Amino acid sequence: MNAIFDATVPCFTYDQQMAPNYYSDLSSWMKRTDLIDAIEEPSAYWTNEIVS
C-alpha cells in the first residue's frame, strides 16, 4: 500500500486547468477510431473558468 500511495502523490496536479488543444487531439483520435461520430468544440464541454 505504501508503494502505491507514494507513487500516487506526485500524480496530483498543481494545475487544474486543461488546454483546449488537448481535447482537440483526443477527440480527433476518437473520431479516427470510430469511438465518436463527430467532433465538438472543446469549449462546449470543458471550462477553465472555475480554476482560473
Added chain:
Amino acid sequence: MFSGHVSWANALSSSGFAATTLVFDTAAAPKKATRFICIDDSGPDFLNGEKKMERLIVGLEWFLNPDHVPLLIARRLGWFEDAGIDLRLVEPEQHLDAVDEIERGEMDLAITEPLHLVEDRAEGKPVVGFARFLHTNGGVMYLEDSDIERPRDMAGKRIQYPGAPGPGGPAIVQTMIETDGGECQLDNFEPVNNGFFHTDALLENKADVATLVFYNFEVLEARYRGHDANFFALKDWGVPDFCQLIFITHPETLKRRRDTIATFVDLLRQGIDFLHQHPEKPGRSTSKTPTLTSIHR
C-alpha cells in the same frame, strides 16, 4: 491486501477516514435507486440560527483508492465542514454510473477520465468538465512471462477493460499495434469484462492484457502480488494521454452552484498542497495534526 475494493475500503476505514468521510452505502442498499440521497441543492440556509450544511454528492469513477486522498484529507481536516459543505463520496456500481446519476440530477459532481467526457458529449449527454486533479502514466498492462514483448504482439489477444465488449479497449490496443508497425482486425480481439479488477483478470488468466491501467495503481499492485508486470504507455504508442482524472457536472449545476463548486475546487487544491508538503512516512510524524500517517496504517 490487494484483492480489490474491499481491501482499500478497509485500509482507509481502519485509518478512521471512512467513518467520518464516506458514505459506504452501496452494500447496504442493493437497489441502485436507493444508493443516492435526494439533494436539496438550494444552497445553505439557516435553521434555528444554525447554518445548515450544503450537501455535495461526488461520484467516484472507481472504488475508493489513493487517487481520492486529497478529498479525504480536506474532509478529515474539517475544511469542507468549515466551508459549510457536507461532502458525500459515492462509489459507482459500474465505471460510468456517475454520468447517468448526474444527468438525472441525483448526483452533483463526478470524477471521470477525459476520454469518457468526450464520449458522453458525443452521445449528447449534458456534462461539462471543470477541474483536473490527477495525471499519471498508464496504458495497457501485460505480464512479462507472457508472449508479449512489444505492442504489436497484442494482436488477437484477450483484452480486459471495464466497458467490454464496447469499442474503447480494442481501439486503444489497435492504435498501439499499428503505431508499432503491426496489423490487426478489431474483431480478432476477445473482449473480457472483469469489472474494475484489471490485475485479477491477468493473474487469473482471464485476459492477456488490461486497459486502461494506471502505473501508480495496477502495475504496482501486480508487482506487489509477486508478478512481473509492465505496461505500454498511451503516450508512447500513438494514443492521446488520457490517464488523468477530472471533475464533471451538469452545465446547469455548474451555473447554479458555481460558488459552492469553486469552494470545492479550492479545498481540493488545498488537499493536494497538503499531500505534497507533508510527505511523512509511517511513524515519523509527531504532530497532533492528522497527517498521512493515518492512511499508511
